[in-house]
Amino acid sequence: MTATVADGTTTSARPAPAAVLEVRDLAVVLGGRPVLDDVRLEVAAGELLGLVGPNGAGKTTLLRAVLGLVPSSGRISVEGREARSGRARTGWAGAARSIGYVPQRHEFAWDFPVTVEEAVLTGRVARIGWLRGARTEDYRAVRRALDRVEMTHLRRRPVGELSGGQRQRVLVARALALDPRILLLDEPFTGLDVPTQEHLTELFRELADEERAVVMTNHDLVGAVHACDRLCLLNRTVVASGTPEELAGPEPWMAAFGVSAGSPLLAAIAQVAKGRPAEAQDGGGRA
Numbered sequence: 001m002t003a004t005v006a007d008g009t010t011t012s013a014r015p016a017p018a019a020v021l022e023v024r025d026l027a028v029v030l031g032g033r034p035v036l037d038d039v040r041l042e043v044a045a046g047e048l049l050g051l052v053g054p055n056g057a058g059k060t061t062l063l064r065a066v067l068g069l070v071p072s073s074g075r076i077s078v079e080g081r082e083a084r085s086g087r088a089r090t091g092w093a094g095a096a097r098s099i100g101y102v103p104q105r106h107e108f109a110w111d112f113p114v115t116v117e118e119a120v121l122t123g124r125v126a127r128i129g130w131l132r133g134a135r136t137e138d139y140r141a142v143r144r145a146l147d148r149v150e151m152t153h154l155r156r157r158p159v160g161e162l163s164g165g166q167r168q169r170v171l172v173a174r175a176l177a178l179d180p181r182i183l184l185l186d187e188p189f190t191g192l193d194v195p196t197q198e199h200l201t202e203l204f205r206e207l208a209d210e211e212r213a214v215v216m217t218n219h220d221l222v223g224a225v226h227a228c229d230r231l232c233l234l235n236r237t238v239v240a241s242g243t244p245e246e247l248a249g250p251e252p253w254m255a256a257f258g259v260s261a262g263s264p265l266l267a268a269i270a271q272v273a274k275g276r277p278a279e280a281q282d283g284g285g286r287a
């Protein structure tokens with residue numbers, strides 16, 4: 001595992017496994033303003049990566065750039081195949097089948113008159129296509145995804161009648177309906193109670209342990225330090241990245257978040273990072 005700090009310092013504890021998602025020199029300009037610059041990121045199979053940074057740091061934009069939803073330049077490769085090279089989109093259609101995306105909950109049209117099952121089926125569009133009908137295998141994939149998030153019993157419920165936690169599970173199931181190698185989750189815990197957060201964290205851990213690369217943005221920094229194998233501290237560019245243990249010191253957090261040395265946040269992060277169980281320090285359930 002490698003910890004890289006923006007000043008170029010790199011420490012390496014063991015060789016990094018092959019990256020399933022690789023981002024190089026990524027830049028995004030929106031409304032004439034640079035939002036991301038020189039972003040470099042690698043995520044390996046089996047890894048749960050926390051993408052953290054202050055409001056407006058570009059976390060959502062980074063996920064959207066990986067999905068090809070915002071104009072960008074740089075190189076993005078998915079499972080070893082280039083989805084973007086320079087300014088050219090080369091293999092985005094193929095990449096879309098490998099990536100499951102869970103947007104922020106408010107981005108989904110919950111007042112649309114569809115059932116849970118139908119909403120999850122929309123996650124198969126990259127495989128089915130817009131104009132073809134769903135087949136038995138698609139409904140089977142939906143059923144498996146709903147089982148996974150324990151929502152099968154609510155499959156005929158209109159999505160507008162669901163609670164916040166149930167809606168979050170539907171969005172996760174919708175992403176899982178593709179059986180993706182990469183899962184991108186944008187603030188999956190916002191507005192959820194602690195038991196629901198813990199339950200979803202366990203699920204994300206399991207999904208990573210199945211050799212998926214899981215990336216989640218999270219405003220709960222202490223929670224991210226506790227749960228993730230590795231953290232990427234983003235503020236327009238990658239300020240630092242490494243395991244929670246490698247990032248236990250205050251400097252990267254002060255640089256990324258602009259907090260002062262006396263911030264209680266720094267002590268909480270250090271305490272959680274150093275107190276993580278040995279198996280978590282070794283990358284969760286990964287071999």
Ligand SMILES: Nc1ncnc2c1ncn2[C@@H]1O[C@H](COP(=O)(O)OP(=O)(O)OP(=O)(O)O)[C@@H](O)[C@H]1O
Binds near residue numbers: 030058060
């Ligand atoms: N469509 C857009 N046009 C212009 N600027 C945009 C657009 N979308 C996002 N931005 C700007 O890009 C910057 C990064 O936004 P982004 O939503 O990626 O940040 P974030 O780290 O996810 O923030 P938060 O934690 O508040 O959700 C912000 O300054 C935002 O105003």
